[in-house]
Every structure is written in structure tokens, then in C-alpha cells.
Amino acid sequence: MEPFDSTNTGTVRRARAAGFGLLLLAAAAFGPAAYGQNAVRGKMLYGPPVPAGWPITCGSSGCHDGFPTVRKNKIANGTNPTTTINAINKNTGGMGILQGFVTSTDAADIAAYIANPAAANGPSIAVSPASLTFSYTLAGSTSGPMSFTVTNGGAAALNLTSIATSGTNASEFRVGNTSTCAAGGSVSAGGNCRVDVVFAPTSSGAKSAAVTIVHNASGGTTTVALSGSAGAATPTISLSASTLSFATVPLGSTSAAQTVTLSNTGSAALNITALTAGGSNPGDFTRGGTCAAGGTVAAGANCTITYTFAPAALGARSANLTIASNNSGGNVTLTLTGSGVDNTPAVALSRTAIAFGNQQVGTTSAVQTVTVSNAGGGTLSVSGVAANNGAFATTGNCVGASLANGQSCTVNVSFAPTAAATVNGTLSITHNAAGSPASVALSGTGTTAPVPVVALSRAAVSFAGVTAVGQQSIAERLTLTNNGPGSVTLTSVTASPEFNIVAGATSACRAGQTLAQAASCSIDVSFAPAAAGARSGTLSIVSGGSPSTLTANLSGTGSAVAAANAAPNPTAVDFGPVRVGTSAAPRALTIADSGMTNLIVDNIVVDAPFRVVGGGSCGAPPFTLTPGANCTVMVAYQPDAAGMHQGSLQVMSNAPAPAVVTLSGQGQVTAAAVAGPTNVGFGGAGALGGTLLAALGLLAALAGRRRDPN
Ligand code: HEM
The missing domain is CATH 2.60.40.10 (Immunoglobulins)
Incomplete structure (x- = not known):
């Protein structure tokens, strides 16, 4: 390591004395690692001869003598470097002349030499x-x-x-x-x-x-x-769906296949020990796919489970598949449902009565619809659609329709009274299934006076977000307006189950209420799901106006379990520039349970060169946070190479998704890092350091010449 010869180190020190602060910064960082407690260098500094740049040496015969073994002038006290520095600072015995020349590293190296002069001739480590x-x-x-x-x-x-x-x-x-x-x-x-x-x-x-x-x-x-x-390395099963629903399949038929993907999201291989069919009708469901008992799914890999459904009997059919494995969460169950239907067609109507309410003689009402569907198997053929009273007209796509199971057609009915009287009629739908014709009761009242037109402000209300089962969403408001002519009386204001009409507003629409022409009232509806998943319903207002029944579609999403949620703060940390081989001050991250159930954190995974260090309040995973509680994790950044580092910290928990914090930092190589211990790639460090130090020495020599009075 030729860069560390006495000439160069001496001139570096002079460079600092002459005010070359920048050069010092670059050179000083070599010192502690290379020289601390270095008796060889201590001997060189002790002298004689005088180290380059120093005005005088300790080894001068007037001071402590050429060999520390002589122990002249309390030199033995110099085995403590602080004593030497203090003596220089207090000008003990005239040593003040060395002020600004002897660094603490120099004093430590000299101390190593004073303590054991023989060490200057041996190795050091x-x-x-x-x-x-x-x-x-x-x-x-x-x-x-x-x-x-x-x-x-x-x-x-x-x-x-x-x-x-x-x-x-x-x-x-x-x-x-x-x-x-x-x-x-x-x-x-x-x-x-x-x-x-x-x-x-x-x-x-x-x-x-x-x-x-x-x-x-x-x-x-x-x-x-x-x-x-x-x-711990553990396998974890994640199924793409926990239920396969086959809807209705006619007896004697087999459904199309449906597939569930089994993914191993854990960190160790998943060994499937058994795939066991159970439940009420396991024989109705036939399994295929790549997942197999005795099979192995590598960490990060997946396999498939496919099923077809062939009902052996009418009505609801169900079974399940239990997947036994070394999954960290134990056995996993896939639920299978379907319904067997007869192989003969069956008619289902969306409604069995249509009430048109009041309609002025000589005018035609808005259209109301009936949906005709095949709830059975085979083919439902609709041969005729007719109303038995000329005040009711029908259109639609049902006449001549051939409907497979689940398919439907639509009949549109309108009312055009010719006299001021109540009209009752029947819509008959002729078909090839049992119970033909199917009938729908029709009614309406012809009036001489114009019928006021009523309107709702919204045709549909979709409740935002997810509402937990057993809880009630905030209300959404709709406005009903009577556009006239004349006043209108409300017969009923109702909503489907799971949607509540919130009472209380003074402007609320009520059954029995009469609205003057141009007047309006409001309806506040909230959502209270009784089950998980997509829920829908209808708001209905029946009145003496036109149309007699006003509707708005209502929809929302229910969540079965109030979920835990890992919420990190901040969600991104940038450590900025950090010298390679050193560690940035750790930053605190807060992990909070912002959900409604306990958050169980089972792992915190960090990409190198970022890492979790002690000092946070979270403790080692697994740990549990109650709803609303939080704790901190300390993250440090210790770049092992120059350049941008980007990574993440992931909080793995029972929350629906891992919480992710983005980490970034910039490793910087300086002169210090070139000599640094972990920069093993710098095979030519000596040569590079030597060049740099030679340059420093040249500058310092120039500075020394200017400054040196001798
Ligand atoms: C880096 C070089 C030197 C080192 C490591 C060194 C170290 C020491 C130490 C450890 C002491 C004892 C201080 C105490 O116990 O409080 C001391 C005292 C003394 N040093 Fe040095 N010294 C150095 C350079 C010099 C020089 C260049 C001179 C000559 C001008 C000198 C003259 C003295 C004298 C005369 C005393 C005795 C003072 C007394 O009796 O109280 N030293 N030195």
C-alpha cells in the first residue's frame, strides 16, 4: 500500500494547515481504518527524523529523545493519546509548537509505538x-x-x-x-x-x-x-375463487367446465396431501385440472382445479373439495353449487300484474314490460301474445321465440283508454310448457282531465364503497317532482329489503301526501346489506300521476367480514445520497390498523440494501394491532454499491393486500469509499488512491513552500 508512505501523509497534513479543507476531507477518511493504532506509523511520526512538514519531532534529543524506551519527560504518559493532545493544547514543555499538526489518529499511532516500540517492527491488523x-x-x-x-x-x-x-x-x-x-x-x-x-x-x-x-x-x-x-419459510394457498357456482343445468346435461387457480403465495414448496370431495352431492361434480393429491406446487407457482356439473336430481345441489396440505393456514375448502332443472321447459314471468293507473282518454301511457323466461330445460317456444282488451297494446320479441334454459324474451304493454272508466284486462302468453297460456292481469283508469306527470331526480343509485354486513351506509337523496297539470297524491313509497327509506326529513315523501303542481318532496335511501357481495333492489313510488309507478334501481356492495387493513405512513421514503459502506440514519415508518378487525402482521420483508433495524415499537413479527392502533418500524439504508437503489418494504398480514412502502436512496462513491472495506470490486484501489494522494502531496508541497518560513 504505497500511498500510505510518510511523505504523502505528512504533506496531506500540511495541506490542511494551509487551508485546503477539501483535500483534507478526501484524505482524512483514509486515516482511521488504515492507521489507527499503527505502531509502524507511530514510529515514523515519533522520529527522528522530523516528519515532513512538522516543525520539530518528539524524538528530538531536547524533547523526549530518539527512543521512547528512554522515557524522557514523562513520554510514557503518551500511551494515552489524549494526554499527548492535552499536552500540546496546554503547551506543556513547549509542545504547543505542534498544535495543528498532530491529529488524534497521529497521537493514537504514536501511543501504539510508545507502548510497545517493538511492535513497529512487527505486523498489525x-x-x-x-x-x-x-x-x-x-x-x-x-x-x-x-x-x-x-x-x-x-x-x-x-x-x-x-x-x-x-x-x-x-x-x-x-x-x-x-x-x-x-x-x-x-x-x-x-x-x-x-x-x-x-x-x-x-x-x-x-x-x-x-x-x-x-x-x-x-x-x-x-x-x-x-x-x-x-x-420462516412457509407455503400459503391462495384460491382464485372459494366457490364455483354452476347455476341451473338440465338433468342429463353436463355444464361447461369452470376453473379455480390454486396459487402458492408463500415462501416454501406446497405439498398437497389430499383432495377430498365432500358435502351433499359430491357425485354431481367432476374434477379435473393440474392440482393433484401428492403433488407439489413450488413457491410462487400455481396449479388448476376444474369442475363440471351434471346434476343427478332436481333442485339445489352442492358439494365441496377439501385441500389438505402443509399450507400455513391449514386446510382450504372449495365450495361447489349448482341446480338441477327438469329437461322440460317451464315458464317464469317477471310479474303477474301491470297497473297503469290514471291515463287521460285519447293518450297512450308509457310502456311497461313483462319478461318471459325458460326456467326449465329443453326449449320453451312462445307461440302467441295477446291482450283481451283493445285499450292495451302489446309489442316485443316473444312471439315465435325459442328459449333455452335461462333465456328470456320481453313483452311491452301500453294503455290507451278510449273512455273515462276503469279498464281491466288480461295479457295471455301462449307457449309449449305446462300451464299455457300464462297470464298477466292488466288494469288502468281512463280520465277526462289530464294526468299530472311525476318524475324522479335519479333513475339509479349506486352506493359507493363497501358496506359491512350489519352496518348502514350514509343515505343518498332522490327528489320526486310533480310536473302537473294539477296536484298528485302518493299511494306508497317503498324500497326493497336491504335498502331503507330514512325517515325524518321534513321534505320527505310520504304515502297519502298530496303534492301541488310544481311541488317536490325528497326520499333519503340508505343501504344495509344482509349478505356479502353485490346487492340490488328497487325504490318504488306509486301515485295517481303518470307513470303510476316510478322506480329507481338501487345497488351496493356488502362485505361479509369487517376487514383489517395495514396502512403504512409514509408510503415512500427517500434516503437521498449516502456514502457507500456507511449507513443512513434510520427512518421511522408507522404501521396502523385502519380496518375493523385485528391486524396480524406475520412478516415484514425489505429489499437489500435497505433493512429493518431495532428501535421501532412494533417488535418482531408476528404481532397484532387492534383496530386504530399503530406501531413504528425503523428502516435503514446502507448502500453496498454506487448508484440509485430502489426497493420496497412489504407488510405481510391478514389484510386483503400487503401494504407496500417504496424505498429509495443513492449510493455515492467518494475517495473514502474507494479505500472502504466492502468495495471489493476495486482491485486497483491502491493505484487509484496512490494517484490521488500523489496529487494531494504535490498541492500540499506547493502550499508548504509558500508557508514554510525555513
Ligand atoms: C508528537 C510528539 C510528542 C509527544 C507524543 C509528546 C508526548 C508527551 C507527553 C505524553 C507528555 C506528558 C504530559 C503529561 O503527563 O501531562 C509530554 C511532556 C513533555 N514534552 Fe512532549 N511530546 C511530543 C513532542 C514534544 C516536543 C517536540 C517537545 C520539545 C519542545 C516536548 C517536550 C516535552 C516536555 C519538556 C515535557 C515535560 C513537561 C513537564 O515536565 O511537565 N514534547 N510530552
């Missing part, structure tokens, strides 16, 4: 960094290598007798064979070598050990502490 902390690693896997550098700042070869892991979890850390330091090898005076270590935990938890190096330098042994945290 310095390791950097003094400890390695590995990123979170799954049990059964091996981390990437982390490295430390062994530097011999001494005057003789440093012999390495052994390099081995020791301590509590010694077997879970390994010294890699890519290391350039070797047991039985040696490091020449001024040279260095690198030790690569990997973390290979066999179980979860916090792990610690050390690398112990036995050598021939002072002390005989040097250790580097190792630590890392390991997580």
Missing part, C-alpha cells in the same frame, strides 16, 4: 467494518455475501492462522470461498485482503455469531461481529 448485519433472509436460503477488509498496517507479514465463524449461531454464517484472505495465508506489510461472509439461516429468528481471525499481530485474535434476522 485492522478490520473494517467491525461488524456485519445481514438483511432479512428466509430460513433455508442463503443471503448474498457481505465483506470486511483485513489491513496489515505493520512492518512485517501478518500471518492468518485461522478464519472461522464462532458464537451462538456459528453454523448459520459461512466464510465464503471467494474471500481473498485465507487461513494459513499471510498479508504482506501494508497490504490487505477481503473476507466474504454469507448468512444461511436454518430456522427463523434473530441470529448472531462472529468471524474470529487468529493471527500473529498484537492481541493474537480479532473478531468481526455477525448478525442477521431470519424468517
Whole structure:
């Protein structure tokens, strides 16, 4: 390591005395790792001769004499570097002349020499960094290598007798064979070598050990502490759907296949031990797909389960499939449902009566519809549609229609009274199934006076978000307006189950209420789901106006279980520029349960070179947060290479999705990092450092010439 010769280090110090602050910054960072406690350098500084740039040396015969063994003028007290610095600062014995020249590193190196002058002729050892902390690693896997550098700042070869892991979890850390330091090898005076270590935990938890190096330098042994945290590798089943619904299938027919994807979202292989059919009608459902009992699904991989449904009997049919495996959550069940229908057609009507209400003679009402569908098997053929009273007219696509199971057609009916009287009639739908013709009762009243026109402000209301079963959404308002002519009386205001008309508003529309022409009233509706999933219904207002029944479609989504929710804050952390090999101050992240049930955090996964460090209030996963509670996690950034680093921290929990915090930082290489311990890739560090220091020396020499009075 030729850059560290006495001439250069001396001139660097002079550069600082002359005010070259920037140069000092670059050079000073070499000091502690390379020189601390270095008796060889201490001897050089002690002198004689005078180190380059110093006005005088301790080794001068007028001061402490050429050999510290003489112990002149209390020099033995210099085994404590602070004593020397204090003596210089207090001008003890005229030592003030050295102020601004002797750094604390110099004093420490001199101290090493004073304490043991013989050490200046032997090897020395310095390791950097003094400890390695590995990123979170799954049990059964091996981390990437982390490295430390062994530097011999001494005057003789440093012999390495052994390099081995020791301590509590010694077997879970390994010294890699890519290391350039070797047991039985040696490091020449001024040279260095690198030790690569990997973390290979066999179980979860916090792990610690050390690398112990036995050598021939002072002390005989040097250790580097190792630590890392390991997580359990577990398989986790995620099904794309927990239920397959086959709706209606005629007896004797087989449905189209439906597929569920089984994904292993865990970190270990999933072994499926058994796929067991159960429930009421397992024989109606036939399984296919790639998932198999005895099969294995690798972490991150998936397999498929397909089913067809062939009902053996009429009515609701069901079964289930129990998937037994080493899934972290235990057995998983897939529910199968379907309905068997007769192979003969059956008519189903959407309504059996249409009341048109009041309609002025000579005018035609708005159309009202009846949906005709085939609720059976086979083919439903509709041969005729007719009303038995000329005041009612029909159109639509049912006449001549052939409907398979589940298909439908529509009959449109309108009312055009010819006299001021109540008219009752029947709509007859002729078909090939039992009970033909199907009939719908028709009624309407002809009036001489015009019928007031009523209107609703909204045709549909969709309740936003998800409402938990058993809870009530906030209300949505609709307005009913009587556009006239004349006043109108409301017969009823009703909503389907699960939708509530909220009483209370003074402007609320009420049954029996009469609205003057141009007057309006309001209807507030809220959503109270009785079950999970999409829910829908209808708001109906029956009045003496036209149309006699006003409707608005209502819809919302119910959630079965009040869910937990992991909410991190902030959701992104940028550490900014950080010198390679150093660690940025850890930042706190808050994890909160913003849901309605307990949040169980079972893992926090961070991408290297970011890592979770101690000091947060969350504790090690798994931990539980109650609704509304929160805790903090400390995240650190220790760039191992130059350039942008982007990663994430993921909170794995029972929340529907992992909470993700985006992490970023910028590793910066400076002169210090070139000499830094983990920059093993810089094979030419000596040459580069040498060039830099030569340049510094040149500048400093110029500065020294200007300043030096001699
Ligand atoms: C970096 C070089 C030097 C080192 C490490 C050093 C170290 C020390 C130490 C440790 C003491 C004892 C202080 C105490 O116990 O409080 C001391 C005292 C003394 N030093 Fe130095 N010294 C250095 C340079 C010099 C020089 C250049 C001179 C000559 C001008 C000098 C002259 C003295 C004298 C005369 C005393 C004794 C003062 C007394 O008896 O109280 N030292 N030095």
C-alpha cells in the first residue's frame, strides 16, 4: 500500500494547515481504518527524523529523545493519546509548537509505538467494518455475501492462522470461498485482503455469531461481529375463487367446465396431501385440472382445479373439495353449487300484474314490460301474445321465440283508454310448457282531465364503497317532482329489503301526501346489506300521476367480514445520497390498523440494501394491532454499491393486500469509499488512491513552500 508512505501523509497534513479543507476531507477518511493504532506509523511520526512538514519531532534529543524506551519527560504518559493532545493544547514543555499538526489518529499511532516500540517492527491488523448485519433472509436460503477488509498496517507479514465463524449461531454464517484472505495465508506489510461472509439461516429468528481471525499481530485474535434476522419459510394457498357456482343445468346435461387457480403465495414448496370431495352431492361434480393429491406446487407457482356439473336430481345441489396440505393456514375448502332443472321447459314471468293507473282518454301511457323466461330445460317456444282488451297494446320479441334454459324474451304493454272508466284486462302468453297460456292481469283508469306527470331526480343509485354486513351506509337523496297539470297524491313509497327509506326529513315523501303542481318532496335511501357481495333492489313510488309507478334501481356492495387493513405512513421514503459502506440514519415508518378487525402482521420483508433495524415499537413479527392502533418500524439504508437503489418494504398480514412502502436512496462513491472495506470490486484501489494522494502531496508541497518560513 504505497500511498500510505510518510511523505504523502505528512504533506496531506500540511495541506490542511494551509487551508485546503477539501483535500483534507478526501484524505482524512483514509486515516482511521488504515492507521489507527499503527505502531509502524507511530514510529515514523515519533522520529527522528522530523516528519515532513512538522516543525520539530518528539524524538528530538531536547524533547523526549530518539527512543521512547528512554522515557524522557514523562513520554510514557503518551500511551494515552489524549494526554499527548492535552499536552500540546496546554503547551506543556513547549509542545504547543505542534498544535495543528498532530491529529488524534497521529497521537493514537504514536501511543501504539510508545507502548510497545517493538511492535513497529512487527505486523498489525485492522478490520473494517467491525461488524456485519445481514438483511432479512428466509430460513433455508442463503443471503448474498457481505465483506470486511483485513489491513496489515505493520512492518512485517501478518500471518492468518485461522478464519472461522464462532458464537451462538456459528453454523448459520459461512466464510465464503471467494474471500481473498485465507487461513494459513499471510498479508504482506501494508497490504490487505477481503473476507466474504454469507448468512444461511436454518430456522427463523434473530441470529448472531462472529468471524474470529487468529493471527500473529498484537492481541493474537480479532473478531468481526455477525448478525442477521431470519424468517420462516412457509407455503400459503391462495384460491382464485372459494366457490364455483354452476347455476341451473338440465338433468342429463353436463355444464361447461369452470376453473379455480390454486396459487402458492408463500415462501416454501406446497405439498398437497389430499383432495377430498365432500358435502351433499359430491357425485354431481367432476374434477379435473393440474392440482393433484401428492403433488407439489413450488413457491410462487400455481396449479388448476376444474369442475363440471351434471346434476343427478332436481333442485339445489352442492358439494365441496377439501385441500389438505402443509399450507400455513391449514386446510382450504372449495365450495361447489349448482341446480338441477327438469329437461322440460317451464315458464317464469317477471310479474303477474301491470297497473297503469290514471291515463287521460285519447293518450297512450308509457310502456311497461313483462319478461318471459325458460326456467326449465329443453326449449320453451312462445307461440302467441295477446291482450283481451283493445285499450292495451302489446309489442316485443316473444312471439315465435325459442328459449333455452335461462333465456328470456320481453313483452311491452301500453294503455290507451278510449273512455273515462276503469279498464281491466288480461295479457295471455301462449307457449309449449305446462300451464299455457300464462297470464298477466292488466288494469288502468281512463280520465277526462289530464294526468299530472311525476318524475324522479335519479333513475339509479349506486352506493359507493363497501358496506359491512350489519352496518348502514350514509343515505343518498332522490327528489320526486310533480310536473302537473294539477296536484298528485302518493299511494306508497317503498324500497326493497336491504335498502331503507330514512325517515325524518321534513321534505320527505310520504304515502297519502298530496303534492301541488310544481311541488317536490325528497326520499333519503340508505343501504344495509344482509349478505356479502353485490346487492340490488328497487325504490318504488306509486301515485295517481303518470307513470303510476316510478322506480329507481338501487345497488351496493356488502362485505361479509369487517376487514383489517395495514396502512403504512409514509408510503415512500427517500434516503437521498449516502456514502457507500456507511449507513443512513434510520427512518421511522408507522404501521396502523385502519380496518375493523385485528391486524396480524406475520412478516415484514425489505429489499437489500435497505433493512429493518431495532428501535421501532412494533417488535418482531408476528404481532397484532387492534383496530386504530399503530406501531413504528425503523428502516435503514446502507448502500453496498454506487448508484440509485430502489426497493420496497412489504407488510405481510391478514389484510386483503400487503401494504407496500417504496424505498429509495443513492449510493455515492467518494475517495473514502474507494479505500472502504466492502468495495471489493476495486482491485486497483491502491493505484487509484496512490494517484490521488500523489496529487494531494504535490498541492500540499506547493502550499508548504509558500508557508514554510525555513
Ligand atoms: C508528537 C510528539 C510528542 C509527544 C507524543 C509528546 C508526548 C508527551 C507527553 C505524553 C507528555 C506528558 C504530559 C503529561 O503527563 O501531562 C509530554 C511532556 C513533555 N514534552 Fe512532549 N511530546 C511530543 C513532542 C514534544 C516536543 C517536540 C517537545 C520539545 C519542545 C516536548 C517536550 C516535552 C516536555 C519538556 C515535557 C515535560 C513537561 C513537564 O515536565 O511537565 N514534547 N510530552
